[in-house]
Amino acid sequence: MDYLEIENLSFQYAGDDHRRLKNISLSINKGDFVLLCGASGSGKTTLLKMLKPQLTPAGTKTGKIVLQKKEIDKIAETFSSSKIGYVMQNPENQIVTDTVWHELAFGLENMGLSAVQIKSRIAEMANFLGIQELMDEKTADLSGGQKQLLNLASVLVMQPELLILDEPTTQLDPIAAQNFIDILIRLNREMGLTIILAEHGLESVFALADKVVLLEQGALVFVEKPQAVSTAVKEQRLDLDKFILSLPSTLQIYHALDIEDEAPITVVEGKRFLARHFAHEKKQQTDQTNIQPTKTPSLVLNNCWFRYEKNGEDILAGVDLTLNKGEIFSLVGANGTGKTTLLKVIAGIYDCYQGKQELFEQPLKKQRAHIGFLPQSPEMLFIKDSVLEEYQQYLQGKNYHESEQQKKIETISALLGITDNLTQHPFDLSGGECQRAALGKVLLTNPSVLLLDEPTKGIDNYGKKQLIQLLKTLADEGKTILVVTHDLAFAAELSDRCGLFFQHKVLTTAEPKTFFSDHAFYTTAASRISREIFTHLVTTDQVINVCQAEKRRQANER
Numbered sequence: 365m366d367y368l369e370i371e372n373l374s375f376q377y378a379g380d381d382h383r384r385l386k387n388i389s390l391s392i393n394k395g396d397f398v399l400l401c402g403a404s405g406s407g408k409t410t411l412l413k414m415l416k417p418q419l420t421p422a423g424t425k426t427g428k429i430v431l432q433k434k435e436i437d438k439i440a441e442t443f444s445s446s447k448i449g450y451v452m453q454n455p456e457n458q459i460v461t462d463t464v465w466h467e468l469a470f471g472l473e474n475m476g477l478s479a480v481q482i483k484s485r486i487a488e489m490a491n492f493l494g495i496q497e498l499m500d501e502k503t504a505d506l507s508g509g510q511k512q513l514l515n516l517a518s519v520l521v522m523q524p525e526l527l528i529l530d531e532p533t534t535q536l537d538p539i540a541a542q543n544f545i546d547i548l549i550r551l552n553r554e555m556g557l558t559i560i561l562a563e564h565g566l567e568s569v570f571a572l573a574d575k576v577v578l579l580e581q582g583a584l585v586f587v588e589k590p591q592a593v594s595t596a597v598k599e600q601r602l603d604l605d606k607f608i609l610s611l612p613s614t615l616q617i618y619h620a621l622d623i624e625d626e627a628p629i630t631v632v633e634g635k636r637f638l639a640r641h642f643a644h645e646k647k648q649q650t651d652q653t654n655i656q657p658t659k660t661p662s663l664v665l666n667n668c669w670f671r672y673e674k675n676g677e678d679i680l681a682g683v684d685l686t687l688n689k690g691e692i693f694s695l696v697g698a699n700g701t702g703k704t705t706l707l708k709v710i711a712g713i714y715d716c717y718q719g720k721q722e723l724f725e726q727p728l729k730k731q732r733a734h735i736g737f738l739p740q741s742p743e744m745l746f747i748k749d750s751v752l753e754e755y756q757q758y759l760q761g762k763n764y765h766e767s768e769q770q771k772k773i774e775t776i777s778a779l780l781g782i783t784d785n786l787t788q789h790p791f792d793l794s795g796g797e798c799q800r801a802a803l804g805k806v807l808l809t810n811p812s813v814l815l816l817d818e819p820t821k822g823i824d825n826y827g828k829k830q831l832i833q834l835l836k837t838l839a840d841e842g843k844t845i846l847v848v849t850h851d852l853a854f855a856a857e858l859s860d861r862c863g864l865f866f867q868h869k870v871l872t873t874a875e876p877k878t879f880f881s882d883h884a885f886y887t888t889a890a891s892r893i894s895r896e897i898f899t900h901l902v903t904t905d906q907v908i909n910v911c912q913a914e915k916r917r918q919a920n921e922r
Contacts, residue, residue, distance in 0.1 A: 402579035404796025449524035507700025659688035666718030697865035736811030743804030795822025
């Protein structure tokens with residue numbers, strides 16, 4: 365028997381009409397690095413929670429989970445608490461104390477370790493993860509990346525045998541996310557830790573997994589090694605159009621071009637693949653400058669300054685930013701630099717102590733009713749027991765007739781693909797479903813300016829494509845959209861302009877083709893793969909389209 369055995373597991377939440385897991389059987393060896401994939405709502409989080417008895421949701425379970433030859437719900441609580449580590453998607457939901465030191469000590473104290481043992485383990489973990497300077501910091505003052513690293517540390521310090529992670533990089537900037545993945549690889553390769561990781565962003569981790577597990581609508585579609593997954597999809601033995609969109613850019617390009625060659629998985633392999641077939645077109649010019657129509661400024665920030673405390677550090681320091689009507693602007697940058705604070709200032713949650721802020725040539729304070737804000741934690745927008753009740757309560761205060769309310773709700777829910785989720789409690793939804801439900805509530809306000817803080821959190825690539833179409837439609841209707849995101853591929857495909865936030869201000873702005881082509885780290889995998897052959901290609905679709913055109917030209921010349 366393997367280290368972890370899941371046998372015919374099915375699960376249905378209490379009060380739910382549908383099974384969220386359907387007859388799943390899966391074997392995991394000790395020391396495996398398992399990558400769990402699937403669309404938003406496919407059952408990934410539910411499956412992961414079933415592996416941690418303290419987090420198992422209320423509902424009806426059939427089948428069994430066996431860990432080290434014992435059924436998991438019969439394992440001693442002391443063992444499952446310490447030896448099964450779980451890192452949640454939202455770092456704020458896992459932190460329970462006020463300082464970093466106390467957070468690391470919390471689990472160890474509950475295990476009954478001596479003061480000497482606690483200090484020794486914390487010192488070792490702080491050195492391993494490089495967080496020595498954070499020991500005396502307040503947890504509330506940490507950036508998103510630091511909080512997620514702290515969550516990992518607080519789990520690892522208990523020396524687990526199994527580490528479960530539910531989309532842990534979703535709120536991390538690209539550099540911090542790669543560093544986090546590198547730590548997981550070290551834990552697995554050097555320490556033999558068994559890891560099960562659920563992720564939507566597969567670029568950095570796909571090639572490193574021992575097994576790729578795909579869920580679809582609660583059912584297990586396949587368990588394969590990464591190379592076997594790409595072969596299966598290439599041979600079209602599986603109808604996985606949505607899954608292909610979540611594959612690394614190299615594999616998406618490979619499948620679309622249908623060239624007889626070994627499937628590339630990493631960026632390096634993708635570069636070599638393009639070089640073999642298109643190298644004679646080195647630095648082909650694909651950048652065509654289009655004449656842009658005259659834009660009408662809508663939101664203007666000039667020399668804006670903000671700090672949380674009177675004598676504290678400035679979080680915004682002379683921010684200048686002008687957004688145009690109908691424009692989509694994406695702001696990227698490291699965790700903790702002030703991007704979210706900027707959104708909250710515009711939304712009216714905070715006020716600048718200096719600077720000019722205007723919306724439609726009027727003081728921003730007088731125009732904030734025209735602004736819709738989707739926070740990084742969408743759960744904050746819900747207080748009712750179902751998404752439908754939440755929507756109805758809001759519309760009842762707007763003097764809409766009942767039939768108008770119903771029509772608006774139907775339109776918004778169909779637009780966001782959440783019609784089947786309307787009767788569910790918002791907190792029972794998957795991360796992606798909750799994100800879309802929260803966006804629906806914001807859109808019911810019909811804002812002229814839409815502020816989105818990490819809107820792709822928990823959303824698979826197919827859902828991102830739908831979100832991009834929706835936001836572009838809203839922009840075509842004249843809405844101004846400001847997005848803060850760590851998802852660079854999403855920003856490259858969505859935006860009219862992108863900006864880098866650095867040293868408390870918007871440092872540089874440019875169109876995506878220029879912005880991502882000029883950066884080495886804040887760039888897309890598609891740009892990294894193609895920039896030595898083609899110029900100004902920053903999305904996977906752009907690379908595919910240019911390569912397909914070149915492939916046709918080559919065929920015509922034969």
